[in-house]
Each structure stands twice: as C-alpha cells, then as structure tokens.
Amino acid sequence: MQHFEESVYKLIVETSTNLPGDVREVIQAAQEVEDSATRAGLSLSTIATNIEMAENNVSPICQDTGMPTFVVHTPVGANQMIMKSQIRSAIARATKDGKLRTNSVDSLTGANTGDNLGPGTPVIHFEQWEKDDIDVRLILKGGGCENKNIQYSLPTELEGLGKAGRDLDGIRKCIMHAVYQAQGQGCSAGFIGVGIGGDRTTGYELAKQQLFRHTQDTNPNNELRQLEEYVMENANKLGIGTMGFGGEVSLLGCKVGVMNRLPASFFVSVAYNCWAYRRQGVLLNSASGEIKEWIYPSGTGTPMKLKSAEAAVEAVAEHQEESREIVLQTPITEEQVRSLKVGDIVTINGEMHTGRDALHKHLMDHDAPIDLNGAVIYHCGPVMMKDQAGEWHVKAAGPTTSSREEPYQGTIIKKFGIRAVIGKGGMGAKTLAALQEHGAVYLNAIGGAAQYYARCIKKVNGVDFMEFGIPEAMWHLQTKGFTAIVTMDAHGNSLHANVEQDSFAKLSQFKDPVFS
Structure with missing residues (x-):
C-alpha cells in the first residue's frame, strides 16, 4: 500500500x-x-x-x-x-x-x-x-449548496403545494418544494440527491450517497425511476434558472434512493449540490x-x-432591453450608483475588499481598518497562496452566499459609506431598504466561477484580520474587468424577489396528485 x-x-x-x-x-x-x-x-x-x-x-x-x-x-x-x-x-x-x-x-x-x-x-x-x-x-x-439541504417529516403542509402525505405523491411534492426553496442560493442549476426513509441521520446520508451515482444511470426501482423522470421534466418549469436569474434550466439531475423506516417516522431528505458537481472516485x-x-x-x-x-x-x-454595460472605477459615488438599475452589467476596476461572516460581525461594533467610503465589499472567501518572496496570490475567488450577511449588511452599508456589495443569491428586505436609503447596489457574481474571477484580481494590496483565518480575513484586492450583474438596485427593485415570487406562483401547478 x-x-x-x-x-x-x-x-x-x-x-x-x-x-x-x-x-x-x-x-x-x-x-x-x-x-x-x-x-x-x-x-x-x-x-x-x-x-x-x-x-x-x-x-x-x-x-x-x-x-x-x-x-x-x-x-x-x-x-x-x-x-x-x-x-x-x-x-x-x-x-x-x-x-x-x-x-x-x-x-x-x-x-x-x-x-x-x-x-x-x-x-x-x-x-x-x-x-x-x-x-x-x-x-x-460547498457550504452554499449544503445550506440548501432540506429534510421533511411527512405528513406536512407545504407552501404552494398543500398537504404532502406519506406516499409517493407526498414525496414528489417535497422534492419540488426543495428545488423551489433553493432558488439561486445553492448556485443553481444544481443536482439533488433524495433519501426516502431512514431516521434523520441516515436519511441525509442516503441522500448524499445518491450524488455518487452517474448522471445518466437508470434507477432499478421502477417507481423511483418514474419519480426521477417526473422531477427532471417539471422542476425546470419553475423558471428559477441558473443563479436564480430566471430561465429554462433550474435542475440538472435528480437521483432518489429509499430505505426502511420506523412506523412513527417518514423522512424525505434532500441533498442539494451546486452546478460545480465535484465528485470522483x-x-x-x-x-x-x-x-x-x-x-x-x-x-x-x-x-x-x-x-x-x-x-x-x-x-x-x-438583446436585453433592461441591460446596459457600465464600467465603474472605485471608489464609487452615490450618483453613479443611483444611475444603475436591475439588469445592468457592471464591470469593476480598482480596489475591492472581501468580507464574510466574521468581518461583518466585527464591523457592527468596531471601526474598519481602512476608509470604506465609496468602497466595494465582495462576499468571498478566497483560496490564497504565498510565494517564496512572501507575496500573496489569489488561486480561486468566487462569491459566497450573501444571505448569511443579511443581519449585518444594511447597517454596515450606512455606517461606512459602502456603495456596492458583490455576492451570490441576493439579499433580503433589510438590505434592499438600506440600498435605497443610502444609495448602494447589490451585484450578483456567478457562483462557483472561482477561476474566472481570480483572473480579474491583478494584485493583493494587503490583508487585515488574519486571525479570522484566510477565508474570513479582509483581503484588499486590486481588480480589473470584474463583471457582475445588478440584481438589487437603489430604487427598491430586486430580481431575486421577482424570480422567487414568479416561481412560487408556478409551484402551485404541481399541487394536484400525479402518482396514485
């Protein structure tokens, strides 16, 4: 060996x-x-x-x-x-x-x-x-898609779908709801593994085991094969689309497994995996x-x-009437931000600063180590390497899920004068209100595209809070040609809210029984 x-x-x-x-x-x-x-x-x-x-x-x-x-x-x-x-x-x-x-x-x-x-x-x-x-x-x-895993205990009531009972049709409703609730936060379009039965622990293990199956295999269980085919045919009708931007493809694969359970328990466990489906053997x-x-x-x-x-x-x-190409140099002014609208494609040149959970929590009660007025905060935990000369280099730098910063983001935007936040999956009502009040914008980068964005980072200007660890530290990055899409603007508009509302309306068409 x-x-x-x-x-x-x-x-x-x-x-x-x-x-x-x-x-x-x-x-x-x-x-x-x-x-x-x-x-x-x-x-x-x-x-x-x-x-x-x-x-x-x-x-x-x-x-x-x-x-x-x-x-x-x-x-x-x-x-x-x-x-x-x-x-x-x-x-x-x-x-x-x-x-x-x-x-x-x-x-x-x-x-x-x-x-x-x-x-x-x-x-x-x-x-x-x-x-x-x-x-x-x-x-x-990754953590972004892991956070969109979900487990149901049947029978239950599901928003938009009604009662899900202890049968194949109830399982079907759970899977459709799992795709809906992930939206773009799990880096859609994604793959799902489903575990039927077991207890709370083994159900999730069975769901993750399904992700080791080949994408084109056929389920030997005829009922489960029909269920997989149904989900693949209908989940994409929700219109969530890649990154939750709306579109024709929301799900790339569905694999279902089953095991015995206790009479008192009926769990349906769903393991959601992003498009970056990294499994090998x-x-x-x-x-x-x-x-x-x-x-x-x-x-x-x-x-x-x-x-x-x-x-x-x-x-x-x-071809998109609501889209424009706009180049911005940091620091960004309020006037520049208020001229942007949902759908605009923005290219950032200049310095931006990474910030994740630890930094946002810290900044709520402390001053920033640098002037952030007009700055861009990037929700990113990069892979960093130091060369023999002691210089840091970015090896991978895609966006992390922004929703985790919702409790902090609005306050920090107003406290420090931040004009742009870059992440993935969108943010909530509190952040949207702060964008409108202060004059700031949310830009959605493409989740998982770590090499594409790393090439836009030309130099590491410095780092603070290394005690938080490399992913959570505040990296100061010199960028050129960093492109993202405005999905929340300073006028109270949110593409994420619109897509979620639209997909919820479409979810109700799957309420009626399919499997007897």
Whole structure:
C-alpha cells in the first residue's frame, strides 16, 4: 500500500480542479436549452469558461471546496486505521498546495485549523466488501449548496403545494418544494440527491450517497425511476434558472434512493449540490494502492463548446432591453450608483475588499481598518497562496452566499459609506431598504466561477484580520474587468424577489396528485 496516500492526493486534486465528463455533458445540454442572450445564458457561458480555466490551471473550480467526504470500500482484512491516517495526510498536503481551501474551523471558537484537519474533518466512511480492490470516492460539496439541504417529516403542509402525505405523491411534492426553496442560493442549476426513509441521520446520508451515482444511470426501482423522470421534466418549469436569474434550466439531475423506516417516522431528505458537481472516485490495487482506473469519465479532453463569457456579456447587453454595460472605477459615488438599475452589467476596476461572516460581525461594533467610503465589499472567501518572496496570490475567488450577511449588511452599508456589495443569491428586505436609503447596489457574481474571477484580481494590496483565518480575513484586492450583474438596485427593485415570487406562483401547478 505504499502508493495509497499518493493515489488519494491525486483523487483530491482531480476532484477539486476537473469536472467529470458526465457532468460536463449535462451542463453542455443546459447551455443548448438556454437562450445565450439572457442572464442565465451569460451565467452558463461564464461557468463553461471557468471549468476550462480550472482544468488548465489545475486550480479549484470553486473556492469553496467544502467538507471533503470520502466513501471507501475495502477488502476484508484491510487496515482502515492506516488508510484513515494517509487520507488525512493527503488532505493536509492538498490544502498546503492550494487545491483545497482551509475550511475546517472550531465550532465553538471559529478558529481555523489551517490544514482541513480536525474533529470530524475530513468525513471518512469505511465499508467492507467481498471484492479484492479498494474503491475510494470523494465528493466536495460547498457550504452554499449544503445550506440548501432540506429534510421533511411527512405528513406536512407545504407552501404552494398543500398537504404532502406519506406516499409517493407526498414525496414528489417535497422534492419540488426543495428545488423551489433553493432558488439561486445553492448556485443553481444544481443536482439533488433524495433519501426516502431512514431516521434523520441516515436519511441525509442516503441522500448524499445518491450524488455518487452517474448522471445518466437508470434507477432499478421502477417507481423511483418514474419519480426521477417526473422531477427532471417539471422542476425546470419553475423558471428559477441558473443563479436564480430566471430561465429554462433550474435542475440538472435528480437521483432518489429509499430505505426502511420506523412506523412513527417518514423522512424525505434532500441533498442539494451546486452546478460545480465535484465528485470522483478511483479503484485501487489493494496490495500497492496504485490507481487501476477512475470511476467517473474524465473531463480531460472534453472541452466545453460554449460561447465565451466575454461574448455572452455583449449578447446580453445587445438583446436585453433592461441591460446596459457600465464600467465603474472605485471608489464609487452615490450618483453613479443611483444611475444603475436591475439588469445592468457592471464591470469593476480598482480596489475591492472581501468580507464574510466574521468581518461583518466585527464591523457592527468596531471601526474598519481602512476608509470604506465609496468602497466595494465582495462576499468571498478566497483560496490564497504565498510565494517564496512572501507575496500573496489569489488561486480561486468566487462569491459566497450573501444571505448569511443579511443581519449585518444594511447597517454596515450606512455606517461606512459602502456603495456596492458583490455576492451570490441576493439579499433580503433589510438590505434592499438600506440600498435605497443610502444609495448602494447589490451585484450578483456567478457562483462557483472561482477561476474566472481570480483572473480579474491583478494584485493583493494587503490583508487585515488574519486571525479570522484566510477565508474570513479582509483581503484588499486590486481588480480589473470584474463583471457582475445588478440584481438589487437603489430604487427598491430586486430580481431575486421577482424570480422567487414568479416561481412560487408556478409551484402551485404541481399541487394536484400525479402518482396514485
């Protein structure tokens, strides 16, 4: 087993940096359905550009490399303690090499371990089987989509759908509601794994196990096959679209599994995964630990034949009446912001500052380390690497889910004179009111496009609050050509609220029974 650790390291790197071929094919099909001259079409073109950049740069597709979760099948007699130790070593090495973001934090203190190791991280599930080889599978599921996981206890009442009973039709309603409630916050269009039955814990485990299935497989259970086909046919009628911008494609895959349950409990658990569907596996020789084959089709040599993001920006601006292309240099004035409206495509040049949960909480009661009047705050936890000269470089820098900052954002905008906030998934009524009152704007970047946005960052000007850990620190970044879409403006308009309202109205068409 002298090659086991190296094989696991290769698995981690491949999973983080290169989407499998079956996932690429699904995204390609989505692009063919979506009108390229729409915000959703622009999003898919940016996603395609990002996928190729990540492969070419051997860098993370998305900066949020999530909670590494391994499922390992071993022959009888294999030493699982040694395997666990070597998996942990491979995780630490991949983190040091910038293939994983430092994501493991103490739940009580918030302190970042810096190596992705700690109690419960990474997650490793061992199972014995009768085969001679070792099967190691890994999924990297980011926090944004993990937060959109949902579990239902049947019977229940679902908004827009009515009563969901303890039957196949009740399960159907739960799945449709799960897609609706995710909106764009889980980096749609996404994939879902569904677990029927079990208890609260095993139901979620079963749901996540479904995400290891091939995108084009067929469920051997006829009822579940029909359910999967129904969801794929109808979930896209909700009109949520890529990034929640509205559009034809809201869901890219649905896989359902079932297990027995207690008579008193009936759980339907849904694991939502973003478009950056990072899962891969290897079959290893049990004697040497060398890789015999890759479980999922390799994405290498499978180019995304999609329109470039730059061409897509031009197409949207040309064909969408509500869209304009606008270039802004930081610091931004109130007059510039109030001239913007929902649908405008904005390109930012100049310095912007990252800020996530720890920074927003801190700024509520403290001064900022720099002048933020007219500034841009980017909801981002980048992957950073320091070179031999001690200079920091951005390896991946896509947006994080903005809704977590809703309790703070409005106050901070007004307190410090911030004129623009960049993130993904939109924000709520309190932030929208602050944008209107103060004269600020929310810009939606494309979730998961960590390589696409990293190339827009030309220099790291400095950093504050490193004690919060690299993802939560306040990085001061010099940018050029950073493009995002106005989805909440200073006039009280919110694209996110409009899409959610529209999709809720469409949800009611699925209220009537389908499966008897």
